[in-house]
Amino acid sequence: MKVLTIDDSRIALIQIEKIVREASSQDTIVIKTQDPEEGVRLALENKDDLSFILVDLNMDKLSGLDVIDKIIPEISPERIALLTANTQNSTKDEAMKRGVHFLSKESLKDGLKDILSGLLKVE
Template structure:
């Protein structure tokens, strides 16, 4: 049985480590990839034929925002569960996440906030 695949995209090393720990502590064996920007994540995509779960920050260094990346990911990985995990809680950001059909999770991150993202995976 192949392991599930996750991509964590956040410019905060601490946040990436926390999400990784939550995944490994609560969801079994996962193949976890990390990127510190949406631009870096785009460069990883050719080597990731499938993804089950993606977590994205909104505001990161580089040319691409988390929401911009989410739209690209939905095209390449239509079955992946995607969540925008951000401290940017503006209604416009929430509305765009909702329009894309991705989960919106406010920072600070916790295992409880990620439960629905990993339910059924």
């Protein structure tokens, strides 16, 4: 399984990688970037190999929603999650509108476990 994570915080990326491995397997390849523009490029270049993409909402240059809007024509929304500490309803609505998953940073482990175990069954 290959997972792309896009978050402008290196600390958040370390945490996410750890949780992704716990929720899937230690063999999972986790690609990380702090640059949302590079994230778009990596997502599109690896679109056939990526099982899942996690995108932080609050980033400079491009927001998580901007990133998602750029990759969603090429990648199924079921393989994308908007990740944020900002759990207000309007943010959830934006994720829902695009058909992508919504994951709160606070309960990331449980939310991600459910999604990735579903993906592992399919794979």
